[in-house]
Amino acid sequence: MVTHTAPGAATPAHDRPADGLRLRRDAELSEADGRLGVSGPAGTLRLRDLPPGAKAALSALATAxxxxxxxxxTVVAGDGLAGLLRWNMLLRQLAMNGLLEYAADGVRLRPAGTGPVEPAAPLDPDTRVRLxxxxxxxAEDGVLTVRSPRHPGVxxxxxxxxxxxxALADWTTPAELPGDERALRFFAGAGLLTRTGEEDDRSHAQWSPRDLWLHAHSRGPRVAARYGGSYPLRSRFGPEPASPxxxxxxxxxxxxxxxxLVAKADPPLTEALERRRSVRExxxxxxxxxxxxxxxxxxxxRRRDVFTGDDGQQLADRPYPSGGSVHELELYPLVVSCQGVEPGLWHYDTADHALERVAEPGPATGILVDRARAAAVxxxxxxxxxxxxxxxxxVMWKYETIAYSLVLKHVGVLYQTLYLxxxxxxxxVCGLGGGDATDFATASGLDYLTEGSVGELVVGSRRGA
Structure with a gap:
């Protein structure tokens, strides 16, 4: 079996041809039993009975x-003029499967997801466009990468x-822009240009760039190829243990x-669902x-069980569901008034069902209490x-594009479990709509990027209960 893999580093600008294309950098061209295959994030494209000229051209695409x-x-030399039609059909097939990159004088258009990516048709010189x-x-590997959350191209x-x-920060025309017009075709092909005011269209205006980015990249592989359990950190770091x-x-x-006894005394599920309210007093x-x-x-x-997955990661079982059984959430009761527990910030040990002291009451914990009181009115x-x-x-050791969206889903199911x-x-019980992760990092002493707050609820005794 012969394998050619497209290198990951971008080709230096001075080495690039003025106008070129190649297989996407994470694609692989392989040959087995006389059959060629081009593998990419979306799967493998099987190619049968390719003539020698087309094989040589495809090999060239895989290397530079x-x-x-x-x-x-190359095709004409190997297959004659008659082979050009089939070759052009193959190029089109590669493009529609998101397997090609395009280069033009310091600018490159490449696919990052599984959707098709091609340069746009030439724009009219007087067309008004804007980024x-x-x-x-x-910034990645010495180049600027520009993306739209709705398109698989970069x-x-x-x-x-x-x-x-x-130059594209404000309205302009292709005739006014510097450089090769093909660069603008790459921008248009990657969905990076607008010809109308996006703020005037409700479906666009209602989205912030951050929210649309999270939504698009966590809802399928079309715009982000490394979707699902891609294990982005496995080659550099081991998994974190189930307990902190x-x-x-x-x-x-x-x-x-x-x-x-609890099961005998509890109301039925439907009754608990119907009675559930956010109680702020x-x-x-x-x-x-x-x-x-x-x-x-x-x-x-609580943690009911711990076990090791096939990938070597310690997994856990708790009363609420968690994607991949990773159970990354922790609970920190900040006690103001609780019979039997001194005020201050505590951590719930899910394995031993115990509270451990994190911080005494002070200005940092007081800010968290004040913000919660205001948020709950x-x-x-x-x-x-x-x-x-x-x-x-x-989560992020295993998952890539969906990691943070999974965290938010887990917060939601934990909220509902605590509510019921x-x-x-x-x-x-009253769930809060927001909090300040920086304030929590200050109060707990935890690193903001390693473990951060993602949700808050207030809990207390209920009048007349």
């Missing part, structure tokens, strides 16, 4: 940028061509409820107890603020 004139000469407000530019700009971005490091503070073992005369807090955490969040401080955090590496259990127990 090649001009269409050189490809034509889409959804375009995102990043435009790469060498430093000499980067000025085109600034202990904080080392004082510990409170929590009472474990008898689930058989707590009973100051009878604050929530350590037994009630322990039961709420045990029934909602409460007249008094909440008795307990449950801060939901995520150990991001637990709290309702069944007669507690006051």
């Amino acid at each position: 940028d090649v001009t269409e004139a050189d490809l034509t000469a 889409s407000r959804f375009a995102v530019a990043t 435009v790469e700009l060498a430093p000499a061509a980067a000025g085109l971005l600034g 490091p202990a904080f080392g503070g004082s510990r409170i073992p929590l009472p474990r409820p008898d689930l058989e 707590h009973d100051p005369a009878e604050p929530i107890t350590v037994r009630e807090l322990g039961e709420l955490l045990y029934r909602s969040m 409460m007249e008094a401080d909440p008795q307990v603020l449950l801060v939901v955090s995520a150990r991001f590496g637990r 259990v709290g309702t069944a127990m007669g507690l006051a």
Whole structure:
């Protein structure tokens, strides 16, 4: 079996032909049993009975940028003029399968997802265009990459061509722009240009660039090839353990409820669903107890089992579902008033069903309480603020484009679990719509990028319960 793999590094601008194309850099051309195959993120394109000229041209595409004139000469030399029609059909097939990259004088158009990518037709010189407000530019391997969240194509700009971005910041025409007009065709082909005001169309105006980026890249492989369990960090880092490091503070073992008795006393599921409300008022005369807090955490969040997956990652089982069983969420009860628990920030140990001390009450924890009180529109401080955090590496070691969207889904199912259990127990539960991850990092001492807050709920005793 002979294999040719397209290199990952971008070809330097001075080495590129003025007009060329090649197989996408993450594609692989292989031959087995006399049959050629081109493998990409969307699968393998099988090619049967290719004549020698087409085989030679395809091999050239797999190794470097090649001009269409050189490809034509290779095909004609091997297959004669009659082979050109079949070759052009094959090129079209490769383009429609998102398997080609295009280069022109310091600018490159390449696919990043599984959808088709081609340069657009030439624009009229007087057409007014502007860079889409959804375009995102990043620096990668010495070039600027520009993308739209709605398109599988990426435009790469060498430093000499980067000025085109600034020129497209406002309305302009192709006739007024510097450089090769093919660069503008690459921008249009990657969905990076708008010819109308995007703010005037409701379907576009309602989206912020950040939200549309997250939505598009977490909902399928068309615009992001490494979709699902792609294990982006496996080659550099090992997986994180199921349990986080202990904080080392004082510990409170929590009472474990008898689930058989709980099941007999609980209202039916439908009743709990129908009774569920966000309750923002707590009973100051009878604050929530350590037994009630322990039961709420045990029934909602405890770790029931831990096991090792086929990929070597420690996985867990809890009462609520988690994608891939990674269970990256942690709970930090910030206690203001709870019978049996001193005020301060605590961490819930899901494995041992215990609370461990994280921080004493102070200005940093006070800010979290004040923000929660304001967000819940409460007249008094909440008795307990449950801060939901995520150990991001637990998810991001395995998942790439969908990692953060998975975290948010997990927060949602944990919210519902806490709501239903709290309702069944007669507690006051209210989920909050937002919080400040920087404030939590300050209060907990945790690194913002390693483990950060992603949700908050206030919990307390319910009047008359």
